[in-house]
Amino acid sequence: MWKKAYEWLDERLGLNAMYTNLLDRPEPRGNWWNTLGSASLFLFIIQGLTGIFLTVYYTPSPDHAYDSVQYIMNGVAFGWLIRGIHHWGASLMVIVVFIHLLRVFFTASFKYPRELTWLIGIGLLITTLGMGFTGYLLPWHQMAFWATTVGTQIAGTVPFVGEFILKALRGGPELSALTLQRFFAAHIWMLPAVLAGLIGVHLFLIIKHGESHYPSQDE
Amino acid sequence: MxxxxxxxxxxxxxxxxxxxxxxxxxxxxxxxxxxxxxxxASAKEGWVPILKVEDAPVGKLVPFSFTRVQVNGWERTSTNFGGYVLRKSEDPNDMLILNSRCTHLGCTVNWKEDAQAFLCPCHDAKFGRDGEVLDGPPPKPLERFSEFRVSADGLIEIFFKAG
Structure with missing residues (x-):
């Protein structure tokens, strides 16, 4: 019965072909450094799931942000675990994405025909850093507040358009409720949407071109 | 394979x-x-001490008030409640404890000695000594705290239920 149901689905969805193309595609040679992209994807999914769960209690308002985070940590069952994974996963994701970049660089995997995969990867790195920057403000404690004050000030030193960038980031000349709200919007809607889109193209290109093999001596 | x-x-x-x-x-x-x-578990219910027995002479309406704090997540809301104790006799279990919340729209009623009635400032409701409706719009008599006890150290306690 299950076999028949599976065959019915496979005929219409192409499950077997999907499996072969996604999970059973040929690899040049087993190497743990080649797993860092998958590790980044895994961390992205973990961050997405724990982040969705955090929004159940987190409130992005200066009156409630700090208290709601304290409540998640001390009041809610396993809140410490969900936020702990999100907190440490964030740092880990930046590290893993960066080592992934280094591996691609040192194995020269960014060369023809994978230049676009590399460029999109750069976009993914920048967006990941943006996630870190916007997420850092959300607990609304002293460290978060001053880190964002300094961070946006640095952006404000850009010649000519610096003041505009600073105001656009802060939602005004000062750090305020508007800053918290727009960082929250960027952190849970805009940047994740950009990340998900770029990841989709990145994965498509990887499957299209296959894994790169290491350059040999005469290459 | x-x-x-x-x-x-x-x-x-x-x-x-x-x-x-x-x-x-x-x-x-x-x-x-x-x-x-x-x-x-809802922390709303519980025994609340309201008054010392010795402060409530027999036959006299004595006001009391208490505050309940409700914790919802990281928010604490405190609500004030009030009422009157009327001891009918020396027997500590023979008393009437009324809630001073008007049954019409929830304003606080006050005992007026000269009118011998609880008067509501909002819509001129009038309740008698036992909380019965004398005049005005209220649909039912004043609520009673019917579950009460006197503790070992002489405190009148009522069993408070939410709502």
Whole structure:
């Protein structure tokens, strides 16, 4: 019965072909450094799931942000675990994405025909850093507040358009409720949407071109 | 490879087992996290001391008030309640405890000695000594705290229920 149901689905969805193309595609040679992209994807999914769960209690308002985070940590069952994974996963994701970049660089995997995969990867790195920057403000404690004050000030030193960038980031000349709200919007809607889109193209290109093999001596 | 458990089978099985363990280890806390507020015992009910017996002479309406603090997540809301104690005789169990919340729209009624009635400032409602409606719009008499007791150290306590 299950076999028949599976065959019915496979005929219409192409499950077997999907499996072969996604999970059973040929690899040049087993190497743990080649797993860092998958590790980044895994961390992205973990961050997405724990982040969705955090929004159940987190409130992005200066009156409630700090208290709601304290409540998640001390009041809610396993809140410490969900936020702990999100907190440490964030740092880990930046590290893993960066080592992934280094591996691609040192194995020269960014060369023809994978230049676009590399460029999109750069976009993914920048967006990941943006996630870190916007997420850092959300607990609304002293460290978060001053880190964002300094961070946006640095952006404000850009010649000519610096003041505009600073105001656009802060939602005004000062750090305020508007800053918290727009960082929250960027952190849970805009940047994740950009990340998900770029990841989709990145994965498509990887499957299209296959894994790169290491350059040999005469290459 | 027929019949034998090859390397690919091992990888598949290991992935399924490790994935399953991670899924359960994260899934169960995630569900607990979501339904946590529904599992909390309501802290609304309880015995509340309102007055010393010696401060309530027999036959006299004595006002009292108390505050209940409600904790919802990280928010604390305190609500004030008030009422009157009327001891009918020396027997400590023979008393009437009225809630001073008007049954019309919830304003606080006050005992007026000269009118011999509880008067509501909002819509001129009038209640008698036992809380019965004398005049005005209220649909029913003043609420009574019917569950009360006198503690060992001489405090009148009422059993407070929410709502």
């Amino acid at each position: 027929s019949g034998s458990f090859g390397r690919r089978d091992f990888i598949k099985a290991a992935t399924a087992i490790v994935g399953g363990v991670i899924g359960v280890a994260l899934g169960v806390p995630a569900i607990a996290y979501l339904i946590d507020p529904a599992l909390r």
